[in-house]
Amino acid sequence: xxxxxxxEVFRQEASELFEVLEGALLDLGQCPDDRELVDSAxxxxxxIKGSGAMFGFDKVASFTHEFETAFDRVRKGEIKPTQELxxxxxxxxxxxxxxxxxxxxxxxIIGEAILxxxxxxxxxxxxxxxxxxxxxxxxxxxxxxxxxxxxxxxxHILRNGSNPLDLLEDLCKLGPCxxxxxxxxxxxxxxxxxxxxxxxxxxxxxxxxxxxxxDDVFMFVQDEMKLTLSPLQRVEALAPVPLFQLSEEEPVIAxxxxxxxxxxxxxxxxxxxxxxxxxxxxxxxIKREAAPARRxxxxxxxxxxxVRVQAERLxxxxxxxxxxxxxxxxxxxxxxSGSDLSIKMIAEEIERLASSLRDTTMGARMVPIGSxxxxxxxxxxxxxxxxxxxxxxxxxxxxxxxxxxxxxxxxDPLVHLIRNAIDHGIEDTATRAANGKTxxxxxxxxxxxxxxxxxxxxxxxxxxLNTARIRAKAEEQxxxxxxxxxxxxxxxxxxxxxxxxxxQTISALxxxxxxxxxxxxxxxxxxxxxxxxxxxxxxxxxxxRLPLTLAIIEGLLIRVGEGRYIIPLSAVEECVxxxxxxxxxxxxxxxxxxxxxxxFLRLRELMAASGAPDQHQKTIIISTGETxxxxxADQIIxxxxxxxxxxxxxHSDVTIFSGATILGDGTAALILDVAQLVSLxxxxxxxxxxxxxx
Amino acid sequence: xxxxxxxxxxSLRLPADCSIAAxxxxxxxxxxxxxxxxxxxxxxxxxxxxxxxxxxxxxSTAKTGEAQGRPVxxxxxxxxxxxxLRRAGFASDSLIDQHFPQKKDGI
Numbered sequence: 001x002x003x004x005x006x007x008e009v010f011r012q013e014a015s016e017l018f019e020v021l022e023g024a025l026l027d028l029g030q031c032p033d034d035r036e037l038v039d040s041a042x043x044x045x046x047x048i049k050g051s052g053a054m055f056g057f058d059k060v061a062s063f064t065h066e067f068e069t070a071f072d073r074v075r076k077g078e079i080k081p082t083q084e085l086x087x088x089x090x091x092x093x094x095x096x097x098x099x100x101x102x103x104x105x106x107x108x109i110i111g112e113a114i115l116x117x118x119x120x121x122x123x124x125x126x127x128x129x130x131x132x133x134x135x136x137x138x139x140x141x142x143x144x145x146x147x148x149x150x151x152x153x154x155x156h157i158l159r160n161g162s163n164p165l166d167l168l169e170d171l172c173k174l175g176p177c178x179x180x181x182x183x184x185x186x187x188x189x190x191x192x193x194x195x196x197x198x199x200x201x202x203x204x205x206x207x208x209x210x211x212x213x214x215d216d217v218f219m220f221v222q223d224e225m226k227l228t229l230s231p232l233q234r235v236e237a238l239a240p241v242p243l244f245q246l247s248e249e250e251p252v253i254a255x256x257x258x259x260x261x262x263x264x265x266x267x268x269x270x271x272x273x274x275x276x277x278x279x280x281x282x283x284x285x286i287k288r289e290a291a292p293a294r295r296x297x298x299x300x301x302x303x304x305x306x307v308r309v310q311a312e313r314l315x316x317x318x319x320x321x322x323x324x325x326x327x328x329x330x331x332x333x334x335x336x337s338g339s340d341l342s343i344k345m346i347a348e349e350i351e352r353l354a355s356s357l358r359d360t361t362m363g364a365r366m367v368p369i370g371s372x373x374x375x376x377x378x379x380x381x382x383x384x385x386x387x388x389x390x391x392x393x394x395x396x397x398x399x400x401x402x403x404x405x406x407x408x409x410x411x412d413p414l415v416h417l418i419r420n421a422i423d424h425g426i427e428d429t430a431t432r433a434a435n436g437k438t439x440x441x442x443x444x445x446x447x448x449x450x451x452x453x454x455x456x457x458x459x460x461x462x463x464x465l466n467t468a469r470i471r472a473k474a475e476e477q478x479x480x481x482x483x484x485x486x487x488x489x490x491x492x493x494x495x496x497x498x499x500x501x502x503x504q505t506i507s508a509l510x511x512x513x514x515x516x517x518x519x520x521x522x523x524x525x526x527x528x529x530x531x532x533x534x535x536x537x538x539x540x541x542x543x544x545r546l547p548l549t550l551a552i553i554e555g556l557l558i559r560v561g562e563g564r565y566i567i568p569l570s571a572v573e574e575c576v577x578x579x580x581x582x583x584x585x586x587x588x589x590x591x592x593x594x595x596x597x598x599x600f601l602r603l604r605e606l607m608a609a610s611g612a613p614d615q616h617q618k619t620i621i622i623s624t625g626e627t628x629x630x631x632x633a634d635q636i637i638x639x640x641x642x643x644x645x646x647x648x649x650x651h652s653d654v655t656i657f658s659g660a661t662i663l664g665d666g667t668a669a670l671i672l673d674v675a676q677l678v679s680l681x682x683x684x685x686x687x688x689x690x691x692x693x694x
Numbered sequence: 695x696x697x698x699x700x701x702x703x704x705s706l707r708l709p710a711d712c713s714i715a716a717x718x719x720x721x722x723x724x725x726x727x728x729x730x731x732x733x734x735x736x737x738x739x740x741x742x743x744x745x746x747x748x749x750x751x752x753x754s755t756a757k758t759g760e761a762q763g764r765p766v767x768x769x770x771x772x773x774x775x776x777x778x779l780r781r782a783g784f785a786s787d788s789l790i791d792q793h794f795p796q797k798k799d800g801i
Contacts, residue, residue, distance in 0.1 A: 054713075054714055054715055055715065056715060158714050158745075158746060158747060159714075163745065163746070164746055164782075165745065165746060165778070165781045165782055168781065168782070168783070169781065179782075179783035179785070180783055181782055181783040181784060183753055183793060186750060186753045186754050186757055187754060188754060188757060188758045188761065189721075189724070189725055189728060189754050189755060189758040190725075190758075192721070192750075192751070192754050194717040194718055194720070194721035194747055194750070194751055195714055195717060195718065195747060197746060197750075198750050199746055199749065199750060199753075199782065201782075201783060
């Protein structure tokens with residue numbers, strides 16, 4: 001097991017922090033007064049800066065520092081985060097990301113331009129006189145002469161990229177400080193963890209600043225430290241000597257012992273061990289344990305709840321489980337053919353364990369779809385700005401889990417769908433106003449579990465599809481004969497035809513007719529399907545139906561002639577026997593299922609199976625979304641845990657199969673592609689319909 | 695960084711990077727040197743990157759040497775190390791003497 005490159009660890013962590021930062025910035029655009037969002041953005045920035053410096057990404061640390069400084073007025077509440085400011089901050093975030101992921105693609109000039117923009121925005125409405133800071137740093141009027149602080153950091157704080165020395169320096173900016181290191185926690189060499197923090201500090205801050213000002217200094221690490229504060233009271237007007245102004249001329253620490261100030265409200269410092277010097281003698285007025293119980297618990301939870309694992313290892317594990325499932329199927333078959341009861345019992349036990357292991361492994365690969373949804377907020381923000389269409393972006397079902405491979409495959413189709421929804425779906429402000437709609441359009445992105453599938457919907461409240469225009473375009477391109485009778489649903493399917501676009505102008509975003517066909521193909525490659533529904537003037541909803549995983553599925557094993565095939569169980573609605581009446585409808589290929597006519601395909605004909613058909617043919621009713629189709633087979637063998645193996649390039653053109661699997665006896669079975677079969681049945685049915693009409 | 699066995703006392707020159715990014719290897723080196731010799735001299739003149747971890751390692755080394763009666767002599771503190779010590783509050787000779795009694799060519 002090779003250790004990960006520390007720089008790679010940083011890149012991964014930074015990637016997560018960028019998501020937090022971007023989310024916070026985008027939310028700030030909506031809720032500019034939310035202090036928690038500002039703090040969240042700053043925490044992310046601060047960690048990126050600290051970790052960047054720790055792992056040698058000096059440019060990242062330096063740029064992020066500038067970013068932090070420029071954005072500081074927002075943090076102090078002096079200015080509100082406007083949309084323009086948020087846009088520049090997002091650009092700054094992108095620049096930092098580029099510095100980390102692809103430094104060659106960056107240029108210092110771009111970084112400087114972004115910082116200039118940022119500084120211009122934050123200084124645009126600078127108040128005439130500082131309101132917040134001035135009183136804090138003014139000479140103390142009251143009897144209070146400053147603060148006595150005792151700082152004890154969590155041992156792991158240095159590993160997180162935080163630097164206590166920077167914090168001490170920030171503290172010294174509030175006023176003259178006497179900093180005394182407390183070294184009693186330093187262990188002997190053999191007991192030392194060199195990256196842990198053992199030093200503690202006792203600080204006397206001679207400034208009548210507020211507690212909030214001190215809290216601000218430690219806001220990013222407040223959960224990882226113990227800060228004990230008590231006020232100092234002046235007993236004589238002896239100006240204390242600030243430590244950091246004396247870097248040239250050394251301060252006389254011995255003076256610390258002299259009572260320049262005296263502490264009030266004394267009490268021992270919480271959890272502090274006896275100190276060798278500068279023992280805090282005061283009872284702290286404010287004692288912040290940073291919610292110790294929760295933190296301690298939380299820390300423990302974090303320790304056991306999350307383990308970072310390389311994605312390839314999960315893939316490898318899944319492959320192994322797949323092989324195990326196949327081997328188990330062989331064992332089960334072998335045991336069933338013999339009469340040894342003990343072998344049968346072991347086979348059953350292994351089957352149970354393999355099934356449980358499969359579920360656990362698949363669970364480990366599941367990722368909440370929210371990790372994907374977060375990316376689209378930026379997309380909507382940018383498109384909304386570029387197209388001057390105010391758009392509200394609403395997401396739901398972020399906790400819905402999907403296999404990580406599915407999540408990766410789903411990103412591009414969703415980008416296309418959201419772009420289309422904003423570019424073509426949402427009308428411009430004037431049109432919306434004319435139609436009595438609000439200025440702001442709305443895009444909803446939702447995910448929900450539905451049986452063994454996940455439904456992902458992209459819904460807009462725009463103008464809906466223009467069926468007449470789609471039809472006209474289809475006729476113009478020769479896809480249908482003029483005057484052909486088609487339902488609206490059928491007409492909308494032309495949108496998935498390669499090169500089909502009704503856009504009158506081609507923009508950078510859409511209109512070239514490339515996109516929806518790619519979306520459909522991608523979704524079908526994932527063994528999913530896509531549905532469109534639209535209401536004129538009210539909007540369009542695109543629904544993606546996806547299986548939970550691409551690796552192992554529950555399948556229904558059937559026999560057609562000598563061949564055996566798998567139908568994904570998630571697509572199977574029911575199984576019925578093909579009646580004599582249905583048989584008599586030969587040529588029409590319709591099945592009467594409780595009063596509903598369902599078209600069916602005879603798999604024997606489709607697979608060109610030899611030999612006589614079984615006397616009692618079975619029909620498996622499958623569905624994709626709204627459409628149902630029957631598949632007629634010779635025999636339904638039963639459920640089968642199907643480890644999906646991809647087909648060779650030689651067979652990639654055979655669209656009605658989505659893969660293959662190995663059965664217990666070592667032979668292969670092909671997996672039927674449900675979406676393709678439904679589409680095949682539909683076109684067959686349409687041709688038949690047209691012939692009959694003729 | 696190098697151990698120089700030709701000198702009567704063993705001297706260890708700390709590497710340029712003694713920050714948290716490299717402190718583990720510096721720690722291993724100090725331990726190795728500490729384990730071998732009766733008297734160890736640590737040359738800090740090359741230290742270019744230092745932080746809290748560097749200070750802690752030096753403190754621990756001094757403390758361990760003191761406890762075992764095998765004083766560790768720290769020599770030639772670099773400017774960078776001196777700055778870091780000051781930032782951490784070791785701002786006077788008296789304080790440094792207290793923690794590093796065996797230092798030479800001091801701060």
